[in-house]
Amino acid sequence: MLKRLDRSDLEKLLSALATGYRLLTPQRLADGTRLLRPHGEGALALQGEPVQRKPTEAFFPQHDPLLRIGEQGEVTTCDPPVRPVALFGLNAADLGCIAFIDRFFADPPADDHYLARRKDALLVGLTGFSGPGGDVLPPANGMCDLELLAFGQNWLGVPWTPRGEALLEGFPDGEQAEVEELLESARTRGNPAQDLLEKAAGLVASEVVPDDFWREVGDRCILCSGCNLACPTCTCFCVEDRQEQAVTLRSRVWDSCQFDAFMREASGHNPLGTEALRTRRRIHHKLAADVTRWGEFGCLLCGRCDRVCPTGIGIQAVAAEILARFGP
Amino acid sequence: MSATLTTCPYCGTGCMLYLLSDEQGRLVGVEPSAGHPVSRGQLCVKGWNAHAFVHHPDRLKTPLIRRQGALVPAGWDEALNLVHQRFRQIASAHGPDSLVFFSSAKVGNEENYLLMKLARAGYGTNNVDHCARLCHSSTVTGLVETLGSGAMTNTVACLDETDLVLVIGSNTTEQHPLIGSRILQAVQRGCRLIVADGRRIKLSRHADLHLRHRNGTDVALLNGIMQQILELGLEDRDFINARTENFSALQQSLAAFTPDRVAAITGLQADEIIAAARMLGSAQRAMLFYAMGITQHSHGVDNVRAVSNLALLTGNLGRPGTGVNPLRGQNNVQGACDMGALPDVLTGYQKVADPAMRERFASAWGRPLPERPGLMATHAYDAALADRVRAFLVLGENPLLSEANQAHVAKALARLEFLVVVDIFPTETTAVADVVLPAACYAEKDGTFTSTERRVQRFRRALAPPGEARADWEILSALLERCGISADYTGPSQIMEEIAAVTPSYRGISYPRLEESGLQWPCPDHDHPGTPILHQQNCTRGKGRFSPVDFRPSRELPDAAYPLLLNTGRTGMHWHTGTMTRRSHLLDREEHSAFIEIHPEDAARLSIRDRQQVSVESRRGGVRVMATLTDRVPPGQVFMPFHFVEGAANALTNNALDPESGIPEFKVCGVRITPC
């Protein structure tokens, strides 16, 4: 069941979403930052680079209250907002990232706190000619409730779940043929970044990358932690307690494996006690450890760590350097 | 759920970020501004955690008044009336100059302006100063003399087009991380880098040349480099002829600084000095960066003069990719200086000693102004001990931990008749105050900060202050009103209009023009686009002046009794006295206790193990801290950050002051260490 939506259909769809959900849509703010914001707050920015902040934030926020402990030790959990969220305008990489951490948090023992936020949320992919300057983005092929492939002034609506199907009901039918050019364009482009990542991953996994290399990269790190905070598949967190009037608010907070204290034990012992080890961990974890544990890369090439890194040592930059120096 | 574009409250780099809040209005995170010319979608670790302290339960939420020895909650009117009455009483009994006003490099321009207006017009004293006294007073004194303006001459973006960077006395990747990283990017595109720093700081790992000269020998080093530039004929004759004066005096002064003599003073090899001279002399465009390693000496002004001489000698001024670039430490230390929160100048460095300047302000404010320049903050403690000063108002500072020679400061504060502290958290200083006024933090009010590159930019209110806390400008307005000066400002925007009217370099600045990434001063009229690069045609003072300097050793060098040289400073994780960062979970976790860096050779000699508790003593005090064994420091030198009250570096430091700028010698004193 494919649908063809024009601009007014799109507006109708957004209104429908906004009635049932806390709808977030991509908007460009005054300084040029493109973020997912409450729908209607600003003008839609339907084309552009990936939204700057990782969309997984909707389910795993930077500062996330878990529970309260009362004076007598009684525990009350902090529940998610009543209205589920709808994220509109996700590209394939970001949908892949959400799928990645969905599986991570659902893996037994499941993280009920994450699942409570995620349970009724709705994901809308936005692909096709909706990249920067109208550049083509590869189709998501699932991982969302419905996908909109932008072409010309229109969108081809592809439902991937019954909820997506219900939302698309009533719109005019569309044809796969209308997006042939788009699909062909995405196909012929290939994915050079993916090839690079795979080759670099092979080198990392086979331990041909020497510790000196990790030290060199670590020397360039200014320890901002931005790579981890920007990464949609980074799920590490620390726990923070705050006490006010004998009530303790326990929250989880995004953490970074680039911190010395990330693994440092109270005794001072630290399995990740050098910059070189921490830098290796950051890359190895995504390109090798995740592959062993989950069967796929922990990097979906969203590009955020490369964009946010002040010294140019995001994962794609490091992968390129690994390939250049240790590749065939 | 909101996203509020604002300016980072930590260092002077001036990154912009979004404060993100949830449906309940609580701050939940930070996202860098993509379009800002300095942050460019990136932040440092403190920026990423800029939201983290805001909701901390320790926040001050109500005014406190000391009663029977204890600070107890009080109403705003009661507290403000008490402050005003006591100030009036003390001023009428002992003269207005018995009051001292400490402004703050953490608060906005508008608030600094109001505080200096309160001191001068409200209570009739020029005793107003702030922590620039402790960081860049040497710069302001030195560069005003040589160039006519005490600010960074160029702009951060100039790093994209320079050929050589000299970093002397600045741990840039930790203290101005988004400038440090820009230097690293420049190096990656082929720019050359000289780092002059005794410590093996991160930048030094990327340097073409790392000069590990002894702390306190910068004048000798810089003179030695300039002597060799002349020897090699690498000076910029055209620039010297066209743009400078007093060159022959410089030339004569340098003759004695031969490589061998300089090597003996600095501990460097003669060929290192020659290599530096070659690199600096042959670069088409070189940027000179410095910070506290240059300024915080008893000869801090001389150090600054030497840096300025080097820039003039090589013609590195007034062009893209060049310049004398002092890195200002705090988010608004540039602005606090610009606003005249200094004892000798009004806004825009208009001298109080100049009757025409005084008249401009007197007529704008409707009050006569005191003529005599006031006390420097660092002199105020001696004045308090001598009963020449009897009351302090401290706005958002914690001098009990940040000033050199803690015991001396504690004694002076205890001697005061009346101490008022305005702050966002309880500090060591609020603990000894008579009145504590709770302030809104940067996230809870509007205003402007001026960054190190003279960029005036907005910070914006993202949430309401906790409890009864008020914005500093509201507190100061209330005191101005009590002094009979109308201060019914509708908000900081209106205060900025007043500032612009009396300040030539800010005349073209108004809130509507600051919406996106601000304006760099001087901005003399409403159509002026701002000035990224100073001194382009002429220096602010006309000709650039060579100001020859001779080498003077630090006031207290290691000796038999205190054999190690103590260097002090900051770390990348913490901010000054830790009021905010030690209440930010991740930053506090990363570094949660006081430590001292000590070279393994020294440690071995003293039988000190890594992570062991040691006692560190100077002639002024002693502390217990954890030893960190590292070759970041050279043998014979130890380093301590001053963030930690439980191991306060400033219990040890020497309050020997530079005679001109009044800056203490934070970077050099003698200590001894014994294992506990």
Place this chain on the structure above:
Amino acid sequence: MPPRSSPTKTQSIYAPRPCRLLSVTDLTPQEKLFRLQLNDGSDLGHRPGQFVQVSVPGLTEAPISVASSPDRHGFFDLGIRRAGRLTTALHALQPGAQLGVRGPFGRPFQLETLTGKDLLLIAGGCGLAPLRSLLQYCEDHRNRFGVLHLLYGARSPADLMFKEDLHDWQKGACFNCRVTVDHSPADGCYDGATGLVTGLLDDLDLVPGRTVAVLVGPPPMYRPLLDALEHKGIAKESIMLSLERMMRCGIGKCGHCSIEHLLCCQDGPVFWLPEIEHLRGAL
């Protein structure tokens, strides 16, 4: 406004269960034994080698191994060294204090594979606390095992944990128990062996094919001990060890205890040597 909260309907995996401190005993100058009971009176339901997250409001949580056998009912023991802020706060608690625990978490000692085997149980320092859960289990089910060797090394006589238990184990028939200290003070009160725990292996009679070694100790202990075991002919497949990491959640989510692709809190803390010896940073 705080985030909206409501009484817990189904217990969150992050919610501590309330428990009461029954008693506190000094073990060494740095270590105390805490005996706890869940407020609802139920057993913790752990297996030897598992750990709990102990919650102290204001100071978050710390992972602590259970030091008692599941077959000792009505309470569970935790042996805790004073090292950081949270453990310092615990050391200040008096009996009757309320605490919270989550768990038990992690993969225990695999008792089924130990059944019928000679066990070489080796602990270093405060590693005796986690091992004690297995030692008590062995005592309670003595007939399930062959010869039981127990080797324990501490820094000094004062650092020996569970001195009463050690006395019983040394006197009793259950274990062939040997104890050593790195350094013995000159005061002469200590008359036992000195030297590293590896030294206790030298003249130990082992039947390699029948023996499973179980190791619990501080990180620096493992390498030399593994070399010594290899020397004694113990196959890697017969060596089990418990690793210590800074687990924050206990359920494989927070990431702080990862060792390459493994998560110490879920895949461990007890591992067979071949599972981890090739992983960077494991040992």
